[in-house]
Amino acid sequence: MKVDVLAFGVHPDDVELSCSGTLLNEIKLGKRAAIVDLTQGELGTRGTAETRAQEAADAARILGVHARENLGMRDGFFQNDEAHQRLIIQAIRKYQPEVVLANVLHDRHPDHGRAGQLVRDAAFLSGLTKIQTTDQSGNAQARWRPSYVLHYIQDNYHEPDLVVDISDVFEQRMESIQAYKTQFLSEGNDGPQTYISSPDFYDSIIARSRLMGKRIGVKYAEGFQVEKKIGIPNLNALLLRET
Secondary structure (H helix, E strand, O other), X not given: OOOOEEEEEOOOOHHHHHHHHHHHHHHHOOOOEEEEEEEOOOOOOOOOHHHHHHHHHHHXXXXXXXXXXXXXXXXXXXXXXHHHHHXXXXXXXXXXXXXXXXXXXXXXXXXXXHHHHHHHHHHHHOOOOOOOOEOOOOOEOOOOOOOEEEXXXXXXXXXXXXXXXXXXXXXXXXXXXXXXXXXXXXXXXOOOOOOOOOHHHHHHHHHHHHHHHHHHOOXXXXXXXXXXXXXXXXXXXXXXXXX
């Protein structure tokens, strides 16, 4: 079940909106990627836990991730405490990722920042031998600490520490977002309109990708913040493409 990249999202669609292009890049390179949603997004104005679960499954197929699961935490009410940290630790030890992608540490939605801090703390604790966890079969899990936790930039603008070119996979990325039919571009559909259901919000997703792309001289990109300094093996890693 080991993967190279494990993306956590507090709500189904967080990953698609913020870092799905980066996942697609890694998958196209032959790497394994998985998604873990913390909640079912059951407090969302539009849709239900059941419809969002189906949409998440549809989006996962579009992205081609190797696994997707939901931890069933309470939307809006989960905490960064031991019980919730242990759930994240179990997931990290299950998938043993080299890189974890997580919600940004501060954002418009309070769940985003709380989830980002929860995953960050659990990723560190997951490397401690004396914290014991078991898998679904009751077998002891080995400690595991990812090399990096990257926090994807979501609604509020934050200055990125790392920007990833997603130009080649942008259309597939947007297709994965469109899988959430109850949430986006839903004007005229039954149900109240929301902050994220309008064409303006959808346009802002594209505009953010263009803005990030402009920062590094490409058409589309995704931005991340990271607390740990990123090292590179040589200067070739600085080159986006051959010139």
